[in-house]
Amino acid sequence: MKLVIVGVGKLGLALLEGVTSRGVIPPSEIGLLDLNTVRVTEIAERTGAQVVTPADLPGTDRILVSLQPRVFLEAADWLAQENTGYISTMAGVSVAALTRRLGTRRVVRVMPNLAATIGRSQTAITGPREATDAGDLAFARTLFAAVGDAYELPEHLFNAFTGMSASGPAYVAVVAEALADGGVRMGLPRPLANELAAKLLVSTGELLQLRAHPGLLKDEVASPGGTTIAGLAALEKAGVRGALMEAVVQATRRGNELGKDQE
Numbered sequence: 001m002k003l004v005i006v007g008v009g010k011l012g013l014a015l016l017e018g019v020t021s022r023g024v025i026p027p028s029e030i031g032l033l034d035l036n037t038v039r040v041t042e043i044a045e046r047t048g049a050q051v052v053t054p055a056d057l058p059g060t061d062r063i064l065v066s067l068q069p070r071v072f073l074e075a076a077d078w079l080a081q082e083n084t085g086y087i088s089t090m091a092g093v094s095v096a097a098l099t100r101r102l103g104t105r106r107v108v109r110v111m112p113n114l115a116a117t118i119g120r121s122q123t124a125i126t127g128p129r130e131a132t133d134a135g136d137l138a139f140a141r142t143l144f145a146a147v148g149d150a151y152e153l154p155e156h157l158f159n160a161f162t163g164m165s166a167s168g169p170a171y172v173a174v175v176a177e178a179l180a181d182g183g184v185r186m187g188l189p190r191p192l193a194n195e196l197a198a199k200l201l202v203s204t205g206e207l208l209q210l211r212a213h214p215g216l217l218k219d220e221v222a223s224p225g226g227t228t229i230a231g232l233a234a235l236e237k238a239g240v241r242g243a244l245m246e247a248v249v250q251a252t253r254r255g256n257e258l259g260k261d262q263e
Ligand SMILES: NC(=O)C1=CN([C@@H]2O[C@H](COP(=O)(O)OP(=O)(O)OC[C@H]3O[C@@H](n4cnc5c(N)ncnc54)[C@H](OP(=O)(O)O)[C@@H]3O)[C@@H](O)[C@H]2O)C=CC1
Pocket: 006, 007, 008, 009, 010, 011, 012, 033, 034, 035, 036, 066, 067, 068, 069, 071, 075, 089, 090, 091, 111, 112, 113, 114, 166, 167
């Protein structure tokens, strides 16, 4: 197998769908290993990938570990193979911890997000010299460039990247849900409010990419004495900026804690 995905949960599945739909690796060369055999069999049938077990791991070129960090502690023993490179998506788990538990320096740490499924993940990548020499870093770059934008990032920034960009879709989903709730509170039908909220976030994201700073868009929308500035004043009173900043701070700290659990 060229690649085995261990842990085909929410992120593992998003990566599988992103990679197979873009033809980076033929599905027949991708193995899937997950505790939930019913679900993973259904995914394999749908995508053309193969279900594998730990007994099939020897000889695998590369293993993408997308388990929860707490599960990795127990799984590392059977994951460790000779002549295999590893790519880990696990929040907080450092290159040093991966190296120690897997018994190899051929480890690449990545941090994608769920937008991989539509080819729009933002993925941070880092790895030691040995991963570069073995071509593992180049492999990861190709894999993640196929499902969005790949950024090489020093490892000390990984938990900040996780707290902002990997956790980010959840924060934005809360914003969308709250905006839709506001619309419903003011009388809009729920399906329309949900649709407007989702489309608003997509179109605003595209407008933001055309500007040097988010504040410019805010200023263009807010007319003097108008509706928007009244809404913005309510956001400021509620401390929305501080709350969003604090979300990133707390998520980053949680990443640091998850890393300590692996020491
Ligand atoms: N979700 C996200 O947006 C992102 C997640 N990550 C990271 O990716 C990793 C996976 O996250 P996510 O996909 O959300 O998690 P999930 O819990 O959805 O996926 C993990 C999968 O692994 C399976 N599993 C559990 N134990 C074993 C085992 N011993 N052997 C094989 N499979 C097992 C689980 O099965 P079961 O459900 O039956 O336990 C589940 O299908 C995490 O480390 C997370 O930090 C990184 C970036 C974004």
